[in-house]
Amino acid sequence: MPPDSGGVRQRDPALATRLLSAAILIPVSLFLLWNGGLPFTAYCAAFAAAMAWEWMRMADRDAPTRSYAIASAAASGAVLFAADGEFFWMLAWPLAGAAGVIFAGNLEIARRWRGAFGIVYVALAVSALASIRALNGFNAAVFILLIVWAADSAAYFAGTWLRGPKLWPSVSPNKTWTGLIAGLAGGSAAAWGFSQWQDLPVGGTILMGLILSLAAIGGDLAMSGFKRMFGVKDTGEIIPGHGGVLDRVDALMAACLMALGLSTLNVLQGPL
Structure with missing residues (x-):
């Protein structure tokens, strides 16, 4: 990279x-x-x-x-x-x-x-x-996708347009603290909107959205680390503008694993 x-x-x-x-x-x-x-x-x-x-x-x-x-x-x-x-x-x-x-x-x-x-x-x-x-069910799966898309998009656009100090330059030189904060805010905002749409407990849903947003950003960063470790820029070339499938769903992968854990433990009141 x-x-x-x-x-x-x-x-x-x-x-x-x-x-x-x-x-x-x-x-x-x-x-x-x-x-x-x-x-x-x-x-x-x-x-x-x-x-x-x-x-x-x-x-x-x-x-x-x-x-x-x-x-x-x-x-x-x-x-x-x-x-x-x-x-x-x-x-x-x-x-x-x-x-x-x-x-x-x-x-x-x-x-x-x-x-x-x-x-x-x-x-x-x-x-x-x-x-x-x-x-x-459908709503639980949509919630995960919504949080990941919101967090990923907010982090991407904030990091690209607002820039700011690097988050972890030795692993991913393009990711910034601005992007991290924007990603967490975007995912939390999406969770709040989902709670209003589905009439769910606001506090638990927002906390769940924040946790999934953090997992999504961590998954993205982890994939960047793996690519650097293995000496590749992209995982593939199948999706124009994104590279491989792994490049596109790296954030979703970690968020899904976290969501399964939250769902299994059933510790928060929310869509899972």
Whole structure:
């Protein structure tokens, strides 16, 4: 990832392409989310397979074909189990896939964790979204997406246009404290709006939105760290203006895992 020119982030020349990609993907995603059932599960499984494939290419470019196949099958299979409420197999399936990649990989033993970790992370993150949609309903899944989109957009535009001091320049030179604050504010505002729309407890919903916003920003930052560790700029090239699927959903992955945890613990009064 190249450093900023003169230490100041420039306005994004790919903004128009990003907006066009979002204008296509968001309606499709929302339609399938609203429909639920097998169509949405298949959509999630397809994305999980693509994400696992991207992770393997990022983590070990010389991995054998069987490693890619194992990764994609493990991630997509976990989603199918999650949507059916089979949580034992949702966990066991990607763990078995991770073990398979460890034994099939080309990296030295000390570095084979790269592919294995990615399979488990991708599988559980996408499974969390599929599980929440299947068990908690449309509104719960929409809430997660709304918070992530609001936090991600606010952080992106504030960081790009307002700039400010760097958040963690050694990991991601483009992220700023301004973006972090704006992202938390944007996610919290979206949570407040959702509470008014759905007549939910305001305090619990806003707190939940704040936690998910923080998780989303952390997931984005974590993916930047992984890309820097593996020496790549983007995880792929499938989405114009965004790079790979992992580049587009890095914030959503962490937020979904956090949402599943909040839903399981049931400690806050809100949409989950």
